[in-house]
Amino acid sequence: MKLIDLHTHSTASDGTLPPAQVAQAAAEAALAAVALTDHDTTEGLAEFLAAARPGGPELVPGVELSVERPGGGSMHLVGLWMDQDEPRFKQGLERVQAAREQRNPKIASRLQGLGVDITLEEVAAVAGGGQVGRPHFAQVLVDKGVVQNPGEAFGRFLKRGAPAYMEKERLSPGEAMALIRGAGGVTVLAHPGLLQLHPAVLEQLVKELKDQGLMGIEAYYSEHNPALERRLLDMAARLGLAVSGGSDFHGHNKPGIRLGAGQGTLRVPASLLAGLKQSRDTLSG
Numbered sequence: 001m002k003l004i005d006l007h008t009h010s011t012a013s014d015g016t017l018p019p020a021q022v023a024q025a026a027a028e029a030a031l032a033a034v035a036l037t038d039h040d041t042t043e044g045l046a047e048f049l050a051a052a053r054p055g056g057p058e059l060v061p062g063v064e065l066s067v068e069r070p071g072g073g074s075m076h077l078v079g080l081w082m083d084q085d086e087p088r089f090k091q092g093l094e095r096v097q098a099a100r101e102q103r104n105p106k107i108a109s110r111l112q113g114l115g116v117d118i119t120l121e122e123v124a125a126v127a128g129g130g131q132v133g134r135p136h137f138a139q140v141l142v143d144k145g146v147v148q149n150p151g152e153a154f155g156r157f158l159k160r161g162a163p164a165y166m167e168k169e170r171l172s173p174g175e176a177m178a179l180i181r182g183a184g185g186v187t188v189l190a191h192p193g194l195l196q197l198h199p200a201v202l203e204q205l206v207k208e209l210k211d212q213g214l215m216g217i218e219a220y221y222s223e224h225n226p227a228l229e230r231r232l233l234d235m236a237a238r239l240g241l242a243v244s245g246g247s248d249f250h251g252h253n254k255p256g257i258r259l260g261a262g263q264g265t266l267r268v269p270a271s272l273l274a275g276l277k278q279s280r281d282t283l284s285g
């Protein structure tokens with residue numbers, strides 16, 4: 001069976017492989033297709049798409065947007081095949097980026113206020129030119145010996161409710177999906193299992209999202225067990241949604257997750273591409 005991976009991250013967000021190397025790794029893993037879905041950015045896509053090789057995997061431009069979750073917090077939507085130069089989509093991402101850039105200095109000054117010797121420049125250096133986020137703050141805290149490991153950094157300082165946490169301004173799910181669809185992209189609810197909702201509550205949420213423009217769900221995911229995968233496949237069929245799947249590969253930032261294989265048992269069939277493309281083609285048709 002041919003396999004694909006439609007959820008991966010590069011150095012353009014919080015992964016450790018440059019975009020071209022994600023494409024290269026997919027070729028080495030003999031995947032039929034791979035999507036690059038960096039958080040709130042399409043910066044890596046030009047390099048990624050330029051790494052296409054005859055006979056290699058199909059390279060799918062993607063993005064993962066963090067959106068408001070009804071009742072608070074966030075959830076993630078994956079967009080696939082959007083035209084990254086479509087003006088409204090581009091402006092939408094620029095707004096998200098601006099909000100993110102305002103957030104990092106606030107986190108740094110909160111930490112300084114807590115007596116931690118840290119500067120935004122140090123955090124940016126750890127991000128290596130990519131987009132700066134909380135994992136990079138965590139890394140600096142580890143490097144400085146303030147905490148033992150990133151988990152402790154999140155627990156003591158960075159997680160929601162912790163003293164250096166800053167709320168992020170997010171798009172609503174409807175806004176995000178309108179941006180993706182307006183750019184010709186397919187909208188997918190990422191890792192529904194991580195929402196940890198009762199099955200009936202999840203189905204209700206997915207129905208509401210479908211009314212707002214959701215086209216597919218990520219039934220296959222590194223952290224979904226077989227029973228959950230089955231349930232999500234059934235739900236997609238019941239609600240008339242396409243099915244997607246991916247590993248959420250981040251390179252060394254998630255050492256247990258391999259491209260195309262997740263924790264070792266993930267198998268996302270290439271046959272899903274047909275359904276996803278069919279959904280995409282309804283947008284222009």
Ligand SMILES: [Zn+2]
Binds near residue numbers: 064076190191
């Ligand atoms: Zn995610």
Ligand SMILES: [Zn+2]
Binds near residue numbers: 007008009064248
């Ligand atoms: Zn992801």
